[in-house]
Amino acid sequence: MRKVFLDTSFILAYVNSNDELHDNALRLEEAENILSQDCYINNNVLNEVLTLTGRxxxxxxxxxxxxxxxxxxxxLNEYTIFNYTAKTFDIFKKIVGTNSKKTKLSFTDSSIILTMQESNITDLVSFDQQFKNFNEINLIGLNYL
Structure with a gap:
């Protein structure tokens, strides 16, 4: 069974029938059997999902x-990663570069990349196209947009 990391965009679309990507998430799950895989999230994704669902x-x-x-x-408890915040910030700075308006990826997204790296997970289920810029990530979901 493969290990997959689930991003907030997929989880929210899957659980909220009013989400504009809900049908996409259902098709993705049906075609890829995502939820039958070993699925992982981190605390930041959990917090983001709960906050946005509440809203x-x-x-x-x-x-x-x-x-x-x-x-x-x-x-996955990303806070157990040695120098977690500093390492996440390094990824965030690489993503943002000198122009913070050039990407929609967030600090939480940076934490996803770090958590995946530290946990040897390469498959990411997300509808966020910006993740496709990372060669070490196998982005699952864009074909269902």
């Missing part, structure tokens, strides 16, 4: 999703 849906939905996520996926 877009409601706090009860966020709580339900929380329990579903912790029961279904392995939550």
């Amino acid at each position: 877009k849906m409601n706090v009860d939905a966020a709580e339900e999703i929380y329990y579903g996520l912790i029961d279904s996926f392995e939550i």
Whole structure:
């Protein structure tokens, strides 16, 4: 079974039937059997999913999703990575470069890249096209946009 890291964009689209990418997420899951793989997220993704679910849906939905996520996926604790913030910031600076407006990738996205590197995970399920700029990441999801 392959190891896949799930990004916020996929999780939100999958769980929220009102999300504009919901049908895409369902097609992706059906075609790739994503949720039958070894699925991973980190604390930053968990926080992002819960915050956005609370805003877009409601706090009860966020709580339900929380329990579903912790029961279904392995939550990687990125804070156990030695020099986590400094290493994440190094990735973030490389992404952003001298012009912080040239990318939509965030500090959380940078933490995903670091967590994946440290955990030897190469497959990322995301609808965020900016991840395609990283050769070490096998981006799963763009074909379903």
